[in-house]
């Protein structure tokens with residue numbers, strides 16, 4: 001992955017809106033159009049749906065309202081078996097039509113806090129949470145907006161299956177972490193995915209096969225309509 005993306009990652013953590021990444025990961029062999037703009041926004045609230053999902057899967061116990069401040073969130077956690085794997089992005093949402101990423105900063109922290117408690121550790125550095133969040137969400141954007149050697153974006157992205165979208169977001173994140181020595185983040189991503197649904201675990205098939213992953217992305221992008229919904 002290029003230095004430019006690294007600088008962009010750093011800028012995103014500090015800023016609220018970021019100019020397009022002019023160069024994107026060599027991992028995917030894609031380039032960004034010069035006039036493509038990717039917007040990053042931050043949602044600082046705890047999203048009720050996320051808290052409810054944690055309750056549903058047995059990681060969080062709530063009484064009447066969402067607990068706050070943070071100390072009370074931690075106290076409300078309880079060890080248990082995860083009843084239902086998490087089936088949504090832990091980190092935020094990518095809006096392909098608006099070319100916008102929204103990072104769920106507080107919700108991400110809440111979920112990670114809950115998962116870490118489940119895993120027997122309460123200590124994940126906040127910068128690592130933010131690196132995980134930005135890398136995953138930017139990987140979504142790049143797999144969609146990046147221009148391939150045919151001069152095309154992934155036109156069928158919006159209609160593609162969750163499995164495909166999450167395969168690329170997860171797998172490129174993992175390869176990025178390994179390539180840049182971010183082994184803690186690689187370990188955390190792997191650990192968290194054990195508590196996520198199947199769609200978030202397809203990346204394991206490509207953990208040692210970056211070339212195969214790139215081929216897969218090119219193949220999927222160049223298929224139309226229903227074909228882009230193929231199973232991994």
Ligand SMILES: [Zn+2]
Nearest residue numbers: 089140166169
């Ligand atoms: Zn995702």
